[in-house]
């Protein structure tokens with residue numbers, strides 16, 4: 252039995268059980284049968300919880316791009332690897348075959364080499380959703396450079412912080428980007444960032460919007476002429492299993508973003524396996540993950556997972572509502588998409604519009620639907636099921652994280668019966684468990700607790716770049732011998748998991764992971780602000796939106812100060828990006844604090860959600876009188 256592609260619930264339980272009994276054998280079989288290795292491993296897994304250190308397939312040698320591209324050339328060279336669908340539907344879509352991709356990646360890799368980029372160097376990629384984004388990632392991987400993709404919606408300050416954290420030597424960007432009717436001048440943002448990022452020696456610029464750019468002599472160059480003069484052959488570097496593949500930043504509960512480091516072999520095996528099973532990809536299916544490649548979802552399921560499986564994957568440049576709210580559905584019919592993988596926030600936004608936008612299209616090519624990034628509410632699940640899947644496409648509600656590299660808990664379509672709002676069962680090789688606050692495992696069903704993972708799986712992030720202690724503290728210090736996810740979950744009578752939210756100060760807004768601390772830090776830089784606290788509150792489309800409590804230095808400033816509100820959001824946009832803007836800002840005279848000076852976010856969260864009857868005990872506060880004041884002025 253090949254356990255690479257699961258068929259049926261019975262087989263799932265069999266394979267799952269096997270993987271629990273002998274995880275190493277389970278992953279080893281998958282690794283042996285489905286990839287190109289230049290040298291096999293000496294050991295499957297080395298794991299030390301104390302350090303913590305994890306190594307998968309140690310001793311093995313490989314290049315992930317050989318698995319993504321070269322090995323498909325003989326039999327599937329003409330198959331389309333990427334379909335690029337531009338922002339403007341009147342611009343022709345581009346079909347990039349595996350052969351074309353090979354040439355483009357080799358050329359790009361040669362350009363990187365000519366600029367002195369070597370194995371282990373960090374390259375920052377700040378690009379819109381255009382083919383060069385995927386090509387440049389693969390070009391890095393081809394020569395063993397570590398890519399660090401920064402979502403092109405982040406501000407120059409956020410970009411610069413990320414460049415500096417990893418001391419990137421190069422930035423790859425474009426003149427600008429298209430987002431619906433908007434144009435953003437990305438190169439200007441990069442220029443701004445580079446005023447504070449001295450490690451960058453070279454900037455390669457892709458021409459996309461044709462806007463004017465300033466090229467700094469000796470540092471910046473257009474990419475196209477460099478590519479033209481570069482060879483179409485570039486032998487893939489032989490890399491070690493644990494060589495770093497990429498860094499990707501995610502927010503934490505405190506200050507600096509965490510640069511999660513993923514390595515080569517384990518990540519490859521894990522994303523390949525999960526792509527195949529969760530999306531049930533077959534033959535000539537066309538797969539579309541609508542997430543930006545700047546997030547882990549795009550890394551694993553627009554680029555690496557599909558390519559390793561020789562799939563056709565769509566890169567869509569635009570937004571769901573341009574030229575109108577039917578764009579997603581038009582795209583699905585146009586390219587005969589078989590699998591759609593998107594976020595609950597997108598579904599809720601689409602569901603708010605007139606049904607005629609969906610009904611205009613056939614959507615008969617669809618076979619499997621997926622969601623990711625946040626809990627999907629029942630209403631959105633049914634809308635997706637009824638109107639997009641026509642009750643004929645299983646929905647995979649996939650739970651995972653930037654840190655996990657690949658999907659962890661998800662139904663296997665056509666095998667696992669689905670229930671709305673449940674991510675259902677852990678995939679084979681993943682041992683989920685629930686822990687109580689005393690650090691004991693909660694056994695049995697119909698229980699709720701903190702979601703942990705028991706055994707290291709191949710695509711777990713190996714460290715936080717430059718801060719291994721933070722890695723240990725964040726994920727491995729709460730519970731002995733377990734990876735702590737930061738999420739809460741319940742397990743129902745049948746053993747299905749439902750993710751019920753975060754237990755830390757991370758808020759998921761429109762599927763984006765936002766830490767409260769960096770937003771508060773940004774606000775506190777405003778000269779009029781004394782103190783601030785951010786909490787999440789339920790929002791129809793975004794899932795959660797941000798509510799800011801802000802205490803001003805001069806309490807004489809009117810509480811209706813809209814000008815100040817605008818300025819506060821402007822500062823957030825500057826320091827982080829528009830995704831972190833606050834929906835509501837309440838000016839407060841003081842914030843409820845514990846005796847040790849901690850702001851009581853629990854109370855503020857309840858107030859912002861209109862849940863004032865459940866404020867709970869406030870007697871431990873140093874300033875209980877502030878609670879009434881905050882409640883009296885709440886913006887609901």
Ligand code: WT7
Pocket residue numbers: 501546547548622623624625626627648649650651652653654674736737738750752753759762763764
């Ligand atoms: C956090 C991770 C994994 C790709 C996108 C987000 C939340 C993710 C689900 C889901 C409920 C979910 C969790 C998790 N989350 N998927 N299916 N149901 N919650 O990656 O930015 O690292 O965020 O997103 O809270 O911890 P990320």
